[in-house]
Amino acid sequence: MSLKEWLLEDIGTPRKSKSVSDAKTESDKTIRIDGIGKTYSRNGKETEAIRNISLDIRKGELVSFIGPSGCGKTTLLRMIAGLLEPTEGAVYIGNDICDEPGRDRGFVFQDFALLPWRSVRRNVETGLEIAHVPKSERKALVDEYLRMVGLENFADSKISELSGGMKQRVGIARALIVKPDVVLMDEPFGALDAQTRNILQSQLIRILKETGQTIVFITHSVDEAVYLSDRIVVLTKRPTTIKEIIEIPWERPRDRSSPEFNALKKRIVEYLEKENVMETVSETNEKQRGE
Ligand SMILES: Nc1ncnc2c1ncn2[C@@H]1O[C@H](COP(=O)(O)OP(=O)(O)OP(=O)(O)O)[C@@H](O)[C@H]1O
Ligand SMILES: [Mg+2]
Numbered sequence: 001m002s003l004k005e006w007l008l009e010d011i012g013t014p015r016k017s018k019s020v021s022d023a024k025t026e027s028d029k030t031i032r033i034d035g036i037g038k039t040y041s042r043n044g045k046e047t048e049a050i051r052n053i054s055l056d057i058r059k060g061e062l063v064s065f066i067g068p069s070g071c072g073k074t075t076l077l078r079m080i081a082g083l084l085e086p087t088e089g090a091v092y093i094g095n096d097i098c099d100e101p102g103r104d105r106g107f108v109f110q111d112f113a114l115l116p117w118r119s120v121r122r123n124v125e126t127g128l129e130i131a132h133v134p135k136s137e138r139k140a141l142v143d144e145y146l147r148m149v150g151l152e153n154f155a156d157s158k159i160s161e162l163s164g165g166m167k168q169r170v171g172i173a174r175a176l177i178v179k180p181d182v183v184l185m186d187e188p189f190g191a192l193d194a195q196t197r198n199i200l201q202s203q204l205i206r207i208l209k210e211t212g213q214t215i216v217f218i219t220h221s222v223d224e225a226v227y228l229s230d231r232i233v234v235l236t237k238r239p240t241t242i243k244e245i246i247e248i249p250w251e252r253p254r255d256r257s258s259p260e261f262n263a264l265k266k267r268i269v270e271y272l273e274k275e276n277v278m279e280t281v282s283e284t285n286e287k288q289r290g291e
Contacts (some may be wrong), residue, residue, distance in 0.1 A: 007176060016102055019194055023034055025246040028059065029184060030057060030059045030093060030094060030181065030214050031055075031056070031057040031080060031091065031092070031093060031182065031214065031216070032055075032056050032057075032091070032092040033053055033054055033055045033056070033057075033076075033080070033089075033091050034054055034090050034091070034092065035052055035053070035054050035088060035089035035090075036052075036053050036054075036076075036086040036088060036089035036090065036091060037050050037052055037053075037086060037087055037088030037089060037239075038050040038072070038075050038084070038086050038087050038088075039087045039098050040078065041209065047238075048238070048239040049071075049072035049075045049238060049239060049240065050072045050079075050086075050240055050241070051239040051240065051241045052088070052089075052241055053076065053089075053240070053241055053242055054089075054242075055233065055242065055245075057214060057216060058214070059181075059211070059212065059214055059274055060208075060212045060214060061214055061215075061231070062208060062214075062215040062217060062228055062229050062230050063215070063216055063217065063229060063230065063232075063233060064216075064217040064218065064219050064224075064225045064228060064229040064231075064232050064233070065077075065216070065217070065218050065219075065233045065235055065241055066218075066219060066220065066222065066225055066232055066233070066235065066272075067233075067235030067236065067237075067277065068232065068235075068236075068237050068238075068277065069220075070238060071235050071236065071237055071238045071240040072235070072238055072239070072240040073112055073186070073218045074186055074218070074237065074242075074256060076240070077107075077184050077186050077216065077218060078081055079091055079098075079107055080098065080105070080126045080182075080184055080216060081099045081101055081107050081184050082098045082099055082100045082102060082105070082232040083101055083107075085099065089156050093105070093182070096214060099273075102179065103130070103131060103178065104180055104181045104182060105180050105181070105182045105183075105184060106127070106175035106176065106178060106180035106182070106183045106184065107175060107183075107184045107185075107186070108168075108171050108175045108183070108184070108185040108186060108188040109171060109186055110171050110186040110187050110190070110218075111254055112164075112167040112168060112170070112171045113171065114159045114167060114170055114171060114174075115159070116158070116159045116160055117158075117159075118159065119155065119156050119157060119158060119159075120146070120151060120154050120155050120156070120157050120158075120159065120162070120170055121142055121155040121156060123147070123159060123170050123174055124142050124146060124170060124172060124173045124174045124177055125138055125142050126140070127174055127175070127177055127178040128141060128177060128178060130178075131178050142155070142173075142177070143155075145173040145177045145216060146173060148169070148176075148203060149169035149173045149200065149203075150169065150172065150196070150199070151166065151169055151170065151173070154166065164191040165191045165193060165196060167191070168179055168188060168189070168190070168191045168192060169192075169196075169200070171188070172185075172188055172200065176207065179211060179213070180213070181213060181214060182213065182214045182215075182216065183213055183214070183215050184216050185214070185215060185216065185217045186218045187216065187218050187219060187220065188200075188217070189201065189219075189240065190219075190220070198222070201224065201227055201228060202253065204228065205228065205252045205253050207254075208210050215228075217229070217251070222265055222268050222269050222272070223256065223265055225268075226248060226254070226264055226265050226268065227254055227256055227258075227261075228252070229248050230247070230248060231245055231246065231247050231248065232245070232248065232268070233245050234246065234271075234272065234275075235277075236277065237277075243275065243277060244271075244275075246268065248264070
C-alpha cells in the first residue's frame with residue numbers, strides 16, 4: 001500500500017481541492033525551490049542546516065512544513081524570503097531568482113521582529129509606509145486589520161505592553177495588510193491560546209479564498225497542518241531534506257470534528273512517530289547544546 005493510500009485509508013472519498021488539482025501549469029508556479037542547501041559557518045564551525053531541497057509551490061496553494069525542532073525550517077523560509085542566501089541551488093519567484101526581499105512576499109516572523117518603540121498601529125502601518133500608501137488610506141486599513149486580529153482596542157499600546165500572543169497578532173496584521181502575493185509564516189500561531197489560534201486559522205482561510213495568496217506555513221501542529229494545508233511537507237532531522245509530501249485533498253473550510261479529519265490526523269501523527277520524524281523537543285535541544 002502506498003503512503004497516500006495508507007494515510008487516506010478508511011476516511012472516505014475526499015473531495016478534490018481546486019487549488020491543488022487544477023493549477024498545474026508552468027505559469028502557475030509562483031515559487032520554485034531548486035536544489036537548495038544551506039551550511040552556516042561561524043567561528044570556524046560549520047552547521048549544515050538544509051540539504052538538497054527541491055519543491056514547486058503553486059499560486060494560491062497553502063503548503064505547510066512540519067519537522068523536528070532545529071531542523072532548518074526557519075532557514076528554509078528565510079531563503080524563500082530572500083533574507084538568506086543558499087549555499088547550494090536557488091529559489092525562484094516566478095521566473096526571477098530570489099536574492100533579496102521583495103514587496104511580493106510578506107513574512108510573519110517566529111520571534112515577531114516588531115519595532116518595540118512604535119505603537120501597535122505604527123507597527124502594522126510600517127509595510128504600508130514602505131509601499132507608499134497615502135496616509136489618508138492607511139488609518140482605515142490599519143483599523144480593519146487590527147479588528148481582524150482582535151487588537152482594535154490596543155492600537156495605541158506600546159509593543160512592550162503586549163503578551164506574546166498579542167505580539168504575534170501584530171506581526172500577522174503587519175504582513176497581511178500589504179496583501180503580498182506570497183505570505184511566509186513561521187509558526188505564526190505558535191504563541192496563541194487554542195481559541196485565538198482557531199479563530200485566526202479560520203480568518204486565514206477566509207483571506208486566502210478572497211485574495212488567492214500563496215501561503216508557506218511552518219507549524220509543529222499536525223492538527224493545524226491538516227486543517228489548513230493543500231500539502232504538508234514533512235522534513236527530516238538536520239541536515240533537513242524532504243521526507244514526504246502529504247496532499248490533503250479536501251476543500252476548506254474543513255470540519256475538524258469530523259471522523260475523517262481526526263482519522264487522517266491520527267494517521268499522520270502515527271506516520272511521523274513510525275518514521276521517527278518528530279523526535280522529542282528535549283532530545284533535539286540536548287543535541288544542539290552538545291554541539
Ligand atoms: N545564523 C546562524 N548561524 C549559525 N547557525 C545557525 C544560524 N541560524 C540557524 N542556525 C542553525 O541551523 C539549524 C537550523 O536552524 P533553524 O532556526 O532554521 O531551525 P528551525 O527548524 O526553524 O527550528 P525551530 O523549530 O526551533 O524553530 C540549527 O542547528 C541552528 O542552530
Ligand atoms: Mg524556526
